[in-house]
Amino acid sequence: MILLRKLWRDLGHNRVQFMSIFLMSFLGIYVFVGIDSEVTGMQAGEFRFYEESDLADLWVSGMTFSNDNEMKIRSMPEINYAERRLQTDGKAGLSGEPSVQMNFIEKNNISKMKIVEGTDYHEGEPGVWLDHTFAEKNGLSAGDVITLKLNGISFSEKIKGTFYHPEYVYYLPDASVMMPDYGTYGVAFMDVSQYPDK
Numbered sequence: 001m002i003l004l005r006k007l008w009r010d011l012g013h014n015r016v017q018f019m020s021i022f023l024m025s026f027l028g029i030y031v032f033v034g035i036d037s038e039v040t041g042m043q044a045g046e047f048r049f050y051e052e053s054d055l056a057d058l059w060v061s062g063m064t065f066s067n068d069n070e071m072k073i074r075s076m077p078e079i080n081y082a083e084r085r086l087q088t089d090g091k092a093g094l095s096g097e098p099s100v101q102m103n104f105i106e107k108n109n110i111s112k113m114k115i116v117e118g119t120d121y122h123e124g125e126p127g128v129w130l131d132h133t134f135a136e137k138n139g140l141s142a143g144d145v146i147t148l149k150l151n152g153i154s155f156s157e158k159i160k161g162t163f164y165h166p167e168y169v170y171y172l173p174d175a176s177v178m179m180p181d182y183g184t185y186g187v188a189f190m191d192v193s194q195y196p197d198k
Helices: 002-013 015-052 067-074 132-137
Strands: 085-092 099-105 114-118 128-131 145-150 153-164 185-191
Touching: 002 015, 099 145, 128 132, 128 145, 132 153, 132 185
Parallel strands: 099 185, 128 153
Antiparallel strands: 085 099, 085 145, 114 153, 128 185, 145 153
16 A cells, blocks of 8 residues: 555656656557558558459560460469460550550459459450559540550550559559659550551
8 A cells, every 4th residue: 555655656746757758658659550550451451452363473474485385384283374465565645655564465364453444354355454543644544545556556445444453553664763653654454466466
């Protein structure tokens, strides 16, 4: 009982110091828990998105990949599935001619596009699917027609949809850029049959 009285007397004499230490401790824990919960929540959402879109575990890059190469990769015991993709850089026929990384695909079973607006991709279907943020920043939406430029050839495609993609969660056009500016460059997916080789 005497110790308890002494505790209250000491707290009364040193209430300013006690309150300042209490507030600093409270704010430190409050900020730490807030930052930690944000990071934990973002990681949970990120991993759920990667799981839903079946993000590829491995990418093999090269100049040419034939059907035989794809079948050899698929026949490896560690591989569940493989897809080929032609990836190249082009331009969009918009103000300032923003850069667009063009992906010509045969299937959409690995690293799948999550459609935000428009229709899903189906094998052999004409049209273009644009990164949602790029489309939004440039006032584009599903149903619009966009002109694309690749290797000196201009061609027009109907925008079939906009998407988020697991491989382009945080996308920079090249190593010289520090922070994303999604209106000035974007990503497009098209069926391989749309490749302008004429």
